[in-house]
Amino acid sequence: MKGASYQRFPKVKIRELKDDYCKFELRDTDASMANALRRVMIAEVPTIAIDLVEIEVNSSVLNDEFIAHRLGLIPLTSERAMSMRFSRDCDACDGDGQCEFCSVEFHLRAKCINDQTLDVTSKDLYSSDHTVVPVDFSDSGSAMDTPEQRGIIIVKLRRGQELRLRAIARKGIGKDHAKWSPAATVTFMYEPEIHINEDMMETLSLKEKSDWVESSPTKVFGIDPDSQQVR
Numbered sequence: 001m002k003g004a005s006y007q008r009f010p011k012v013k014i015r016e017l018k019d020d021y022c023k024f025e026l027r028d029t030d031a032s033m034a035n036a037l038r039r040v041m042i043a044e045v046p047t048i049a050i051d052l053v054e055i056e057v058n059s060s061v062l063n064d065e066f067i068a069h070r071l072g073l074i075p076l077t078s079e080r081a082m083s084m085r086f087s088r089d090c091d092a093c094d095g096d097g098q099c100e101f102c103s104v105e106f107h108l109r110a111k112c113i114n115d116q117t118l119d120v121t122s123k124d125l126y127s128s129d130h131t132v133v134p135v136d137f138s139d140s141g142s143a144m145d146t147p148e149q150r151g152i153i154i155v156k157l158r159r160g161q162e163l164r165l166r167a168i169a170r171k172g173i174g175k176d177h178a179k180w181s182p183a184a185t186v187t188f189m190y191e192p193e194i195h196i197n198e199d200m201m202e203t204l205s206l207k208e209k210s211d212w213v214e215s216s217p218t219k220v221f222g223i224d225p226d227s228q229q230v231r
Helices: 031-043 064-072 206-214
Strands: 011-017 022-027 047-058 103-111 118-121 153-157 162-172
Touching: 022 031, 047 064, 064 153, 064 162, 103 118, 103 153, 153 162
Parallel strands: none
Antiparallel strands: 011 022, 047 162, 103 162, 118 153
């Protein structure tokens, strides 16, 4: 249609925001915009993840490829991701992906020297850049020694077993590999708009209004104590 405009001005309202969780409301648009945002969050937001592993010593029960795969899935803090270069586009190292502009180097050295099983975790990874480290899921205010405070387990070592390796973390997006996806899951759902028929509501007694409010499983309605109106 001539002169028709399909321009939209969606509005976003943050409902809940935590370090590892976000819930927001998207208005004045349609499902295509919501789905586009969902896909971008999963596959287009750049992060940093371990992409190359060089095993020096591995006498654990897990083979080299298994450990390399586990290292790649350890989430890393990625505030620096926007300023880093993609290794394929880096002219400082001719695309080798091992320079300070497009990579971060990690080292891990662990050896079990007693009869107690040694848990090698993400906290045993030492980074060359203090801004890119494994994500810490522990609660700093908790005094108890929980599994989260010990980090993500990479492998368990018994007496005499050793693991030494060098790892290179690079910038990437979830479209290339799931290890670069910044979100575990992103979902959206329609939120209905409910309009109360005020004229019919006025015909109900206070007890009937209370029963109607209580019948809602999500308890989205309430009764104003002053006006005794359903809100």
